[in-house]
Amino acid sequence: MVNLILEECMKKGLLLDKEVFGMLSGLGEDVALEVVGILDGVGVRVVTRKIFDEHPDKFGKYFGKVEVVKSGDVKLLSDIKFKSGKVEVGDFVRHFRARYEAIREIFISNFDTASQHKNLQAGNLSSIRRIGVNSGVYSIIAMVTSKRITKNKNLLLEVEDLTGNSIVLVNKENRVLFEEARNLMLDDIVVFRVSGSSDMLFANEIIFPDAKLESERFGDADEYVAFSGDFHVGSKNFLESSALKFIDWLNGEVGDERQKAIARKVKYLFLAGDCVDGIGNHPGQERFLNIKSCRGQYRKLEEILRKIRSDVQIVMCAGQHDAVWVGEPQRTVSDKWAPGLHRMENVRLVTNPSMVDVDGFKILMYHGASINRFIDEMSDIRTSVGHGNPTRVVKEMLKRRHIAPTHGLMDYVPCEEKDGLVIGDVPDIVVTGDQHRAEVDSYNNILLVAGSCWQSITPFEEKIGNIPDPCKVPLFNLKTREVKIIDFSEDAVKWEEGDDLVCDLRRGENV
Ligand SMILES: [Fe+2]
Incomplete structure (x- = not known):
């Protein structure tokens, strides 16, 4: 049967790739010759599997091929620019600065739109450098640079922003907040709502940038x-x-x-x-x-x-x-x-x-x-x-x-x-x-x-x-x-x- 298929293809000037040859060999002799006859009418010389996919009306019944419905394109949205050449210390500094600024932007856009932070707007944010010696209430966007438990079992965080660094204490008596702070990872960037002065800040709330969609998306295509x-x-x-x-x-x-x-x-x-x-x-x-x-x-x-x-x-x-x-x-x-x-x-x-x-x-x-x-x-x-x-x-x-x-x-x-x-x-x-x-x-x-x-x-x-x-x-x-x-x-x-x-x-x- 294999020879018959090849002879028929040669007569018609058709070249089969290995995959197609395997597919035809899997059909009965009569059916395979019928498919070769149809291929002759399609007007191609080199036959790949793609031909079957492109003509489901002609070949679907032989290979169980499904109907082809044109779908939308895949679009790449992210645009990562890789650095060429040697990576130096300055690149890491720029990397963390860029991260801080990107997450700061996310916070500011959240505060403009999110109802749960009505009392926290971009205008209320403070930089660490502006926290004075007099006690006050502040909101800072800061990166966690170290984390340790004190002798009294409270949590002590060292934090920094682009203007300076400070210490934030999370009291163990505030159990919910303490648990949340315990799960902070080093280099996390969060908003700390704090009270205190430049000597020591006490955490009242920790806010993550978070990701949320107002509703689930439903598409048009049944795909x-x-x-x-x-x-x-x-x-x-x-x-x-x-x-x-x-x-x-x-x-x-x-x-x-x-x-x-x-x-x-x-x-x-x-x-x-x-x-x-x-x-x-x-x-x-x-x-x-x-x-x-x-x-x-x-x-x-x-x-x-x-x-x-x-x-x-x-x-x-x-x-x-x-x-x-x-x-x-x-x-x-x-x-x-x-x-x-x-x-x-x-x-x-x-x-x-x-x-x-x-x-x-x-x-x-x-x-x-x-x-x-x-x-x-x-x-x-x-x-x-x-x-x-x-x-x-x-x-x-x-x-x-x-x-x-x-x-x-x-x-x-x-x-x-x-x-x-x-x-x-x-x-x-x-x-x-x-x-x-x-x-x-x-x-x-x-x-x-x-x-x-x-x-x-x-x-x-x-x-x-x-x-x-x-x-x-x-x-x-x-x-x-x-x-x-x-x-x-x-x-x-x-x-x-x-x-x-x-x-x-x-x-x-x-x-
Ligand atoms: Fe794997």
Whole structure:
């Protein structure tokens, strides 16, 4: 049969790529020849899968191809200017100054609009230098530079703004405020409402910049965004067959009519980093790799992503395992390592983090290296949720309008002009990866999505007690805000716990 297909193609002057040849070989002989006949009428010479995607009316019935609906563009909103050349001490000073000014702007805009701070307006703010020797009541925007418990068990904070520094005492008797202050991280920038003088200030209230939308956004298009990443291609633990099940489903090749109806509406796929396992991420990693070159891992990733129908727009950032310097913000993966991904028309490589517009939704994508740092630093999170609740950490980032506030806790790089880790505009959706467990939550009308992974538990995860929950894909409908988490970890596709919408992955056979 294979020869027959090739002979027929040669007669008609058609050149098939490897993928198309595989697809035709999977059909019966008569059907394959019928498809070749139709291809002849399309007027192309080199046949790639894209031809099938572009003509669903002609080829949909052969490959289970879904109807192509044109979707809006992906627009990159963030504009991180990376510094070229050597980073010097002055760059770090500029970095912190830029951060302070950006968060100050956020406070001032909050005070202009937020009803909860009626008694606090930009005009009431004081700089530390203007606090005199006479006792008074002040509001200052300041960065926390040190934090310690005194002999009397009160909390003593050293704080500074662009004009000077001071000491703020938080009394242990004010339990709510004390707890809030205990969870302040070094380098957090907050408003302190204080009383006292330049010798010593006493905290009355702590206000975070916070992020809030007045209402949830609903889009016009009845389309879904799928959130994934952390494939770890190249790792021996990469769950390739499960990842391919997901792609089969995305392409409408498996599932019942209800499931295909949803699959055909998936127009965007966000991949939040760690799509490859990388090389040399930790000592001894080589023992756990089955692809031991960077380019080889990205070639394999490309092969996998090319199986996805071409009308799905894929937005991908780097993570800690990618071939990019680990300091954040991270650049895009370069074409030196992943030339094939750069050539894919439906793949958009973006920085980590990035803010992207999809149908009017601002989507902040961040891989999530700082999540573990928050867990280590904040006793509240560590004791209540441990590693089990990545979106809980994202709430802390939004509250601070910063992705990784504390200097020294993780690698970062100062950029030109701005601190690239400040959360400037309030996003509609925040998507993260890194923790390998899917989760969906919301915060002040902002949807929070944590991606799962396609890698079984690694020795490192076992050691730190981070138990992954692989092969889950959160989906979000832009028009209805419906959220589903699909589970590809078993033979059947499961929608969510307790849902009866389950289909068998064997083609065409439904449970
Ligand atoms: Fe990962």
